[in-house]
Amino acid sequence: MILCADIGGSFIDFAAVRPGGKLEYRTAVPTPVNDLTAFVDALVELCRPWPGVPLHIAIAGVENPETGIVHAANIPCLKQASLGEFLQAKANRRVLIANDADCFALAEARFGVAKGHQNVFGIILGTGIGGGHILSGKIVTGLGGITGEWGHSPTVLPPPFMNCEPDHSNIVPLFKCGCGQAGCLDTIAGARALERLHLWAGGDVSDSRSILTAWEGGDLQAERTMTVYLSYVSAALAHVVNITGCTIIPVGGGLGNSKSLIAAIDRAVREKILYPTEAPLLIQATLGTEAGLLGAACLADV
Numbered sequence: 441m442i443l444c445a446d447i448g449g450s451f452i453d454f455a456a457v458r459p460g461g462k463l464e465y466r467t468a469v470p471t472p473v474n475d476l477t478a479f480v481d482a483l484v485e486l487c488r489p490w491p492g493v494p495l496h497i498a499i500a501g502v503e504n505p506e507t508g509i510v511h512a513a514n515i516p517c518l519k520q521a522s523l524g525e526f527l528q529a530k531a532n533r534r535v536l537i538a539n540d541a542d543c544f545a546l547a548e549a550r551f552g553v554a555k556g557h558q559n560v561f562g563i564i565l566g567t568g569i570g571g572g573h574i575l576s577g578k579i580v581t582g583l584g585g586i587t588g589e590w591g592h593s594p595t596v597l598p599p600p601f602m603n604c605e606p607d608h609s610n611i612v613p614l615f616k617c618g619c620g621q622a623g624c625l626d627t628i629a630g631a632r633a634l635e636r637l638h639l640w641a642g643g644d645v646s647d648s649r650s651i652l653t654a655w656e657g658g659d660l661q662a663e664r665t666m667t668v669y670l671s672y673v674s675a676a677l678a679h680v681v682n683i684t685g686c687t688i689i690p691v692g693g694g695l696g697n698s699k700s701l702i703a704a705i706d707r708a709v710r711e712k713i714l715y716p717t718e719a720p721l722l723i724q725a726t727l728g729t730e731a732g733l734l735g736a737a738c739l740a741d742v
């Protein structure tokens with residue numbers, strides 16, 4: 441058995457995971473985001489009934505494998521903390537930490553829709569966007585602990601020539617991204633980003649679900665927004681497919697609840713990749729909110 445915690449900016453989702461992926465004793469407590477001692481105490485308390493049982497953590501952040509330092513934008517108290525080392529001593533048990541999107545992808549590869557695939561690139565289309573690359577059942581790890589982050593490099597680019605006179609009314613603005621850059625795909629493809637994109641494209645204030653519903657119903661304004669959205673998202677994912685050779689892309693997150701959105705992105709991606717596949721590559725994920733916990737449980741093997 442492994443104790444698992446899926447830690448976001450609002451809640452710590454906790455469960456004991458049996459071999460085979462059965463969750464028991466699932467519970468949730470608020471995440472103490474501004475107090476490191478309270479944060480560690482919350483986890484120690486959750487683990488207390490099972491002395492010595494390892495704790496695996498999926499977190500909305502990244503652990504640098506060289507330094508052990510965890511950076512999580514929504515959990516400021518972890519700033520510069522060697523969380524694993526600290527927790528291991530406090531909770532008196534083995535602690536492993538991984539990015540939550542990596543855990544999502546690992547879970548879908550082991551137990552979910554991508555079971556049987558050796559090369560899996562899982563994506564989250566949520567408030568923001570994330571991803572994880574799984575090869576032969578293991579998370580691909582790399583530079584600074586960052587892999588699979590297809591949403592964070594500038595994708596919307598300014599006009600390259602100083603002297604050209606672009607028609608600015610048709611150029612997507614360089615929105616500032618939470619990662620510190622501007623023009624990342626995340627500034628277009630997340631749920632909040634889609635709402636802002638809709639406003640820029642001439643639409644009214646609307647939540648992402650309503651925009652998708654209007655688009656599915658053939659609304660011309662929503663169609664205009666989604667044309668921009670689909671062109672950027674599918675171009676980025678076509679790069680992902682060409683580079684990784686992944687044979688399936690499980691899709692999770694709030695926007696991933698829309699089957700028609702997944703189908704539209706999938707069609708656009710398959711039009712842009714070098715190896716044209718008949719079968720869809722983007723498939724709706726199946727594990728829902730359990731994915732982070734289930735992926736964390738598999739970390740011992742990676």
Ligand SMILES: [Zn+2]
Pocket residue numbers: 591592593617618619620621624625626
């Ligand atoms: Zn970014």
